[in-house]
Amino acid sequence: MNEKKGAILILSGPSGCGKSTLLKEVYKDINDYYFSISTTTRAPRVGEVDGVDYFFVTKKEFEEDIKDDNFLEYALVHGNYYGTSLKPINKALDEKKLVIFDIDVQGHELVRNKLDSIVTSVFITTPSLKVLEDRLNSRNTDDKEVIENRVKNAKAEVEYFRDYDYLIINDNLEEASKQLVSIANIARIKTKLFSKESIVSSWL
Amino acid sequence: MNEKKGAILILSGPSGCGKSTLLKEVYKDINDYYFSISTTTRAPRVGEVDGVDYFFVTKKEFEEDIKDDNFLEYALVHGNYYGTSLKPINKALDEKKLVIFDIDVQGHELVRNKLDSIVTSVFITTPSLKVLEDRLNSRNTDDKEVIENRVKNAKAEVEYFRDYDYLIINDNLEEASKQLVSIANIARIKTKLFSKESIVSSWL
Structure with missing residues (x-):
């Protein structure tokens, strides 16, 4: 009955939104994934x-x-x-693995259009641009110019959040992790992953 | 920034699929819901x-x-x-509550078409018709005729599972609960629940 294919999970969000930290939480909780x-x-x-x-x-x-x-x-x-x-x-x-992509908004469009698979996509942000700037500055690892560039990109990217399925506003790591783990948990039970024939035949 | 409206979670599935038991698990885990x-x-x-x-x-x-x-x-x-x-x-x-409906496939269509809200829908089944029949018989609470009628309805309903967003095959209560709790957890962070203006303005 479980004749399903693998599924795709796309994460996007500005540098500094906490994606990598959140992904680590996902990896603790889910199996059978492949990070692209x-x-x-x-x-x-x-x-x-x-x-x-x-x-x-x-x-x-x-x-x-x-x-x-x-x-x-x-x-x-x-x-x-x-x-x-x-x-x-x-x-x-x-x-039948869950293929996870950490890509930008252009990459998101490309995966959606070029791969014939069932996609769940998540846009992750900080609550505001100010919080993002503060986080990038407090890392103390990047040049002023690099940070300015990241902030500019972030402003451009956030415009596209509605092309995604879910929005995580990462102002609380525990809550945001729970949300991302939940999304990953169910990416493989979208109805479109199951062929109608395989389900209905076990019901005859 | 969190200018979102409430969302709707629809559960359907044949009598005997374990919906009520699964719902109890959801209620332990989520807040701010209203069961219709x-x-x-x-x-x-x-x-x-x-x-x-x-x-x-x-x-x-x-x-x-x-x-x-x-x-x-x-x-x-x-x-x-x-x-x-x-x-x-x-x-x-x-x-801004999560409104939960336990309704049949006709009800699902009605809610989708008549309510101007963001809907997540889940179809819950047993792994096969045989398992459903066994569960209904083992309950020992219903007449043979009632069970036959439920089985007939179940066969008709399962044909519509692809009109739903997610499919839970309830052959393991723990796994199925985890899936339903995950779905409920993220029903309120669909991007469509957030107005573009409210997010983008905090990014200017």
Whole structure:
């Protein structure tokens, strides 16, 4: 009866909204997920692990996958390719996993339009721009210019929240975690994931 | 920023699927809900409580509310009126509560079409018709004819599961409860519940 395919969970939200922290809570609670990571031809930096931070491949491998139409999207930046390979995503969907994307609003549109899968999407924000700025400043890790750029992007991104299914306003970590865990828990029981035939036949 | 209205959660599923048991778990976990009950002009039976089992009203009151278009639906059965009054529903929505309906597939369509609110709907089933029959028989509370009728209705209802957002196959109470609680937890953070203006203005 459980003839269902894998499902997709998309998270978007400005840098500083707390996405990574919330995702850690989700991973404690759910099984059978695959977190989508990018593929790149640039060399690993110190501490970066293949299959964790990126899939590190050669330029030749990357270009063959471009030719075989194996990328959801890709870009050439300063001589290095970066892209989202469809191979691990399709493998995870075949294994009925929940495929999780942490992507921006353009990526959200791309996944919705290009992947023939059932998607649940979540937009995560801070309660206000002021709170976001304060969080970014208190991290003390980024240049003023980087922060200004992030704030500018955040203002542009938040305009698109209504293209998503759910909105999490992360002003309380416990509450926001509970909401995200709940969303992840039910992403795989959308009715559209079940074929009508498989359900109805067990009812004859 | 939290300028949202109340939301609606609709549960449907055949008699014997475990809806009432699952609902009890939801009530332990969520706040600010209103469970929709019917209004009737029939006399309360022993043990029935006004405002819990039904709203008990006079025929005159009922007919005035019909005239004022205050019913989602109503019917006259053996000389008594039964109906779903819009007054407590609209009050609960104004108070930003989660309004929960336990209704059949026709009721689901009615709520979707007649109430201008954000709806999440869940269809609950047993894994198979056989399991449903076994559960109804093991209850030992119903006539053979009543059970046969319920089974017939169940077969007709399950055909409509794809009109719902989520499907819970209740073959494990703990898992099914977790799923329903998760659905209830996030019914109030659908993006459509937030006005674009209210969010975007806190981001300027």
